[in-house]
Amino acid sequence: MSAAAALAYTPEVAKATAPIFERMSRVVPAVEWPFHAPLIHAINSLKRERNAVVLAHNYQTPEIFHGVADIVGDSLALARKAATADADVIVMAGVHFMAETAKLLNPGKIVLMPDMSAGCSLADSITGADIRLLRQRYPGVPVVTYVNTSADVKAESDICCTSGNAVQVVESLGVDRVLFLPDEYLAKYVATQTKVGIIAWKGHCEVHERFTGDQLREYRARFDGLTIIAHPECPPDVLAASDFVGSTAQMIDYVGDHRPARVLMVTECSMSDNVATGLPDVEFIRPCNLCPHMKRITLSNILESLQTMEPRVEIDPAVADRARVAVERMIAVGR
Incomplete structure (x- = not known):
């Protein structure tokens, strides 16, 4: 039996985690809390012992x-905050490229x-070798790479x-x-927002590419006064059927600022679910595509990761040095 399985929902754990449950009680059923609370209590205790921080993407x-x-936060927020994280250990609650980005910005x-x-x-849709071939085909054209890529790909990029x-x-x-890589739909969206010519790659997000414009029109027909906001990784017909397009952080800000019914x-x-916890006056209609x-x-x-201090993310120093430049250039643009 794992250490996690042996944890118990004691009165001490219930008391210590009660304020946490209060924050998420609108989206986490009370019947589930005795299973989550012991793990949350143990993780938060171990973070203090290890001088660790947990970075979590909005999709957790x-x-x-x-x-x-x-x-x-979103990928940009996590990248920025990872660069100044005051901790000895960073735990990435996200996907692998995010952990690599955290390591690039915090090599020590x-x-x-x-x-x-x-x-x-x-x-997974593009490799460093692909970019080297693209540079041969489009000599002198800068390569802009989405952070949703491996360190190897970032190392071949300009920014x-x-x-x-x-x-x-x-x-x-x-x-x-x-050259804008690798998300084709994000590239098409960017092309509508700038006069710079965009050469795209045909990578797609398996979550966002499943949405359709017809789907959204059906939701509008079923729900009066519905506001639809979409991520630019969605296909063009989805963006055209939406009221607002933005990154995950921009979507969250939009809902908080406009408070649509x-x-x-x-x-x-x-x-x-994560946004709904703080906005009880907003009704969220949820077409559920999970990553x-x-x-x-x-x-x-x-x-388990905090207990064992594994698995650790390591990057070849020769790759890391070049990839870090592309990420740091991105962060510098926003300053």
């Missing part, structure tokens, strides 16, 4: 996002990835970007055209 489940995370710290198989369809700063990054280069967030469905990779991260494997 509420018990992770609200229960054990110290830093939350231990970076733990609770499940090394938590990957990404976008990251990275996220969905939140893609247009700003592209325009910061002062050129007529760029009813909203549909066209992205990974755990994010709606199978994000869901590989659990309270149990976060705890």
Whole structure:
């Protein structure tokens, strides 16, 4: 039996975790709490012992996002905050490329990835060798690479970007055209927002590519007064059928600022749960597309990772030095 399985929901644990449950009680059923609370209590205690922080992406489940995370956000926010994390250990509750980015920006710290198989369809869609071939085909054209890529790919790039700063990054280069990799739909969206020519790759997010414009029109017909906001990794017909397009952080800000009576967030469905906890006056309509990779991260494997201090993310120094430049250039654009 694992250490996690042996944990008990004692009165002490119930008392210590009660304020945490209160924050997420709208989205986590009370019947589930005795299973989550002992793990949350153990993780938060062990974080103090290890001088560790947990970074959690917006797509993590509420018990992770609200229960054990110290830093939350989209890829850009996590990259920025990882660079200044005041801890000896960083635990990435996200997917593998995010853990690599944290290691690139914090080479002297231990970076733990609770499940090394938590990957990404976008990251898997392109390799460093692909970029080298593209440079031969398009000599002199700068390569802008989405952060949803491996360190090997970042090392072959001129600069990275996220969905939140893609247009700003592209325009910061002062050129007529760029190679924009690997998300085809994000590239098409960026092309509508800038005069810079965009050469795209055909990578897709397996969560966002499943949404359709017809789906959204059906939701509008069923729910009066529905506001639809979508992530730019979605296909063009989805973006055209939406009221607002933005990164996960921009979507969260939009809901918080506008407080629509009813909203549909066209992205990974755990994010709606995480946002709903603080907005009781907003009704969230949830078309649920789950990211199978994000869901590989659990309270149990976060705890086990902190207990064993494994698995650790390591990057070949020759790759890391070049990849770090691309990420740091991205962060500098926003300063």
